[in-house]
Amino acid sequence: MPSPLNDFTSLVLEINGERRAVAFPSHHTLLEVLREECGLTGTKHGCELGECGTCAVLVDGRPVLSCLVLTAEMEGKSIETVEGLAQGNELHPLQAALADLGAAQCGYCTPGILMAAKALLAERPDAERKDIEQALAGNLCRCTGYHKIVEGIEWAAAVMRGEDAEPPHHVLYGEPEPAAAQVPVSAPGAVSEPAPNARLEPPKGQNG
Amino acid sequence: MASETARTQPKPTSRPDSRPTSERPAPVTPEPRYIGKSFRRVDGRAKVTGATLFADDLAFPRMCFMKLVRSTVPHGLIRNIDFSKAREVEGYLGSITGADTPVPFGILPVSQDEHALCPDKVRMVGDPVAAVAAVTEDAAVEAALAVEVEYQELATIASLEEALATPEPRIHDYPKEGGNVHKAVSMEFGQVEDALAGADLVLEDVFFYEGSTHLPMEQHAAVAVPEDIDRLTLYSSTQTPHYVHRALAKVLELPPSRIRVVACSNGGGFGGKSDPFNHEIAAAKMALLLGRPVKISLTREEVFYCHRGRHPVLMSMKTGFSKDGHILGQHLKTALDGGAYGSYGVASTYYTGALQTVTYKLPAYRFDGVRVFTNKAPCGPKRGHGTPQPRFGWEVQLDKAAEKLSMDPAKLRLQNLEEPGRTTANWLQIGTMGLRRCIEAVVEGSDWSTRYGNLPAGRGLGLACGSYLCGAGLPIYWNHMPQSGVQLLLDRSGSVAVYCGEAEIGQGSDSVLAAITAEVLGIELADIRLCVGDTGFTPVDLGSYSSRVTLMAGNAALEAAQRARALLAEAVCDLLEIAADHLVFADNRVFDSSDPENGMSFQEACVAAEAKFGTLSTVGSYIPPRSPGKYRGAGVGPSPTYSYTAAVIEIEVDSETGLYRPVHVWIAHDIGRSLNPVMVLGQVEGSVYMGLGEAMMEEQAYRRLPAKYSSSLVHKHPSMLEYKSPTFLDMPPVTSYLIEDPDPEGPYGAKEVGQGPLLPVMPALANAIFDAVGVRIDQVPIQPHMILRALAAKARGKAARFGPSSFPEIDFGEILHVPTPEQGGDGRSIDDYRHKLRSGMRSASGTMTTREEALEKHGKLTTD
DSSP states (O other): OOOGGGSEEEEEEEETTEEEEEEEETTOBHHHIIIIISOOTTSOOSOSSSSSOTTEEEETTEEEEGGGSBGGGOTTOEEEOGGGTSBTTBOOHHHHHHHHTTOOSSOSSHHHHHHHHHHHHHHOTTOOHHHHHHHTTTOOOSSSOSHHHHHHHHHHHHHHTTOOOOOOHHHHHOSOOOGGGOOOSSOOOOOSSOOTTGGGSOOOOTTO | OHHHHHHTSOOOOOOOOOSOGGGSOOOOOOOOSSTTSOOOOTTHHHHHHTOOOOGGGOOOTTOEEEEEEEOSSSSEEEEEEEOHHHHHSTTEEEEEEGGGOOSOBOSSTTOOOBOSSOSSEEOSTTOEEEEEEESSHHHHHHHHHHOEEEEEEOOOOOSHHHHHHOOSSOSSSOSTTOTTEEEEEEEEESOHHHHHHTOSEEEEEEEEEOOOOOOOSSOOEEEEEEEETTEEEEEEOOSOHHHHHHHHHHHHTOOGGGEEEEEOOOSOOTTTTOSOOHHHHHHHHHHHHHTSOEEEEOOHHHHHHHOOOOOOEEEEEEEEEOTTSOEEEEEEEEEEEOOSSOTTHHHHHHHHHHGGGSSBOOSSEEEEEEEEOOSSOOOOOOTTTTSHHHHHHHHHHHHHHHHHTTOOHHHHHHHTBOOTTOBOTTOOBOOOOOHHHHHHHHHHHTTHHHHTTTSOTTEEEEEEEEEEESSOSSOSSOOSSOSEEEEEEEOTTOOEEEEEOOOOSSSOHHHHHHHHHHHHHTOOGGGEEEEESBTTTSOOBOOSOTTOHHHHHHHHHHHHHHHHHHHHHHHHHHHHTOOGGGEEEETTEEEETTEEEEEEEHHHHHHHHHHHHSSEEEEEEEOOOOOSOOSTTTTSSOOSOEEEEEEEEEEEEOTTTOOEEEEEEEEEEEEESOSSHHHHHHHHHHHHHHHHHHHHTOOOOEEEOOTTTOOOEEESOOSTTTSOOOOGGGOOOEEEEEEEOOOTTSGGGOOOOSSGGGTTHHHHHHHHHHHHHSOEEOEESOOHHHHHHHHHHHHTTSOSEESOOOOOOOOOOSOEEEOOGGGTOOSOOHHHHHHHHHHOOOOOTTOOOOHHHHHHHHOOOOOO
């Protein structure tokens, strides 16, 4: 069988506005070259089969699954990854919103979601919830239940449109407990600052 | 920002308040800076910039790559392994087999039944039989594919029924009773037969709960870095670095002091990364042999073989009610299909019974459980660990009871609620209990009282509740040491380093540690640096499982921070002549609350304390309180306190197609106290999502070819495309209520949130289907054809139900009789009394210890 060392490609990639020369086995995907040859490990992999959306990057502004794209086809194209989102030390509004709402829990799907959301908002700055859900339907997230991500993108979209937006109170604190239900069940204790050994006491009397 | 203000405040003065203490204004406790506020998690920025390093993101000089050669047969003996073609692959570096890793391991001391590489026998498709390393990952893959393995196949045991009916061949040569039953347990609290005989209504149902997997977005990866011939560091995506540390030491036969395990940030865990794994140990072995770093990154298919997910459980539940709707007694039987290895299975088995008692008063309770081995990927702990299955049955059965008794399902639950501070029939100690408020919140929010039972055909509401541990009361291996430890290191720079063995798996544990420390010391999150999940440098924390970290590591952090504050306070009070009870730590300052100008910056306080005491470091540790249960098996179920959740789901069902769609979810969670509400909400919503996945579509199911063609038993769909999980488009709106009833056991009153909110979701969905179309689906995932079949049965005048019809005859072994607290028991079983009388020995197996006992036995465990 031919040695893979005899079949490699070298070319210049433009990633996040920076051009660099890379050499790689010709069959390697953009995902592999970004992570391995370029050291840009912000782009993640969840399946390497185009099923989960985790490895999404932008190529000429459009979201693509980097695990399904051959790097050899990337010459002359503009590639954007999560590492290119922040401007200097300033987070992109999408990054800031997702961070503030806890929409990145484990954070593993986050880079792909950020890139897909960026492409959506570039095309539709006034994207509504339905558009966001549709545009991100190919990105799986196992932590969040998706709502904080959608709310974060809505918030970021408003900020990017120049609106003076804040997330609704219930997004940060939940729905207020209905008044009818506010019946204390156990005596309210002074627990704002528990003494360290308060919890070491033996259990209280049974069936009291 | 408040911090900016703090920095520009007047310099501290040394002018003490000349008034006598009695004339000074009363001390003022400042508003919490972080606790109870929604703030950006401490790792938030790293996660949105791609800076967080997961295990597969690591690279080291001379690092090479390893792949595992995995079994292609479900059950067989390894006859020969031929590496000759693999050695021809350019870049091949070496290979190892089971002969190199003969020592077994397993997460539970009673189930040491796994090998890093199978020495002689394979028990599932995907079992590792060899490992090969090469210079590149491509070459490692190619070399692994070139390894030729010959098997002598054994009969495949594919299901619970087959395992019960097939004692030979055995998948494992334990337990000593023989056959393919891994664990059988039978226990009775009170007189269940009498309770059922006296009941006005007895319901007997059979339920089935299909297995599902965690499907973390991150595939497991590990990098082993050798530092000497007998010393190494392993970086891994693990929830439990401490247990990986123990397993590595055992299998590598090295002193644990020569091994360091670092838990990288996990790209999702959900319980799926809480076992020590064969690939971690094989990589460590390979690294020691090759003398260079070895990385292994699993493919998605391999992650399905790691599994440790939800056990498929068949359940029989027989419960008696009085005609006015009081629960009198229950007999629950569970049968778990455990897969090929023990994993957490013994604990899982007990967990399918243990938490039935903590939501509603259950005066008499019998639990019989059994777990079998089959030739499938091993099951273990997935979010809710063993409790979602019986909770599903219990909450659906309560809905049926309400229907039979013509009672409102919410009222039925409210009138049977457990009470705070009570001890249950199976000797679990209830702490605070916010379930009443949870039920009332979702009932109010969903307009239940006017809409339940009154929605148009095809629309329905369903209610269910749940409860979960805030940390398992006992560690996985028996010991008297703390379950969690935190060390703080402070110095003259004013920086505070927090060291803790916990693992950040996305749940926000790092932020809990940082927020508690910052709150106690009155400093900012940015002034704190964390070193976590590193067995070489951090005090032991048992790991991120059983929803234990906020409560246990949080309490340890609280103790360490309070001790640090005491040191600083003593130094500052001496210098500035402030009464200790007037000293406040806030806004990066330490000052007299009745004379705020009299104070100094936090950094100056550190300088004063370092000058007074020398190098500044404090520790805190946490041991859960003793549980009153003392019978065999009482070790599973106790917790310092329990969280509670109630949910209402509204659903739309198309009775022509059976397709359905959850329209809205109202969920209320008794969090004790929210340390960071936006992160608590993230856990609640994530639990709803994962619960809906289990209820609607997810299944770790297997396909078997007809025996005459092949013995093959393969995973039905080991890919993310075909293992269906909910997408952005499938998630209904969620209205979340955080019910706060601070618990004295929790740091600042906090309880868990990572697992509890999942529990009511599956039964609430099934109950909503009943309200919508009048049929009972007694199994999950609930698929459209099941609804159609049940509707067809209903139309024919048969039982309007889909689900398993019978529960097999099973020998659960000798029954353990335990008198309940109400019967005047003392937490022991009757058999324990006999044993005690016979032997004159103390019977204390499986019970918790108090800190006082631990200190007595081992001397002082912590020092300032």
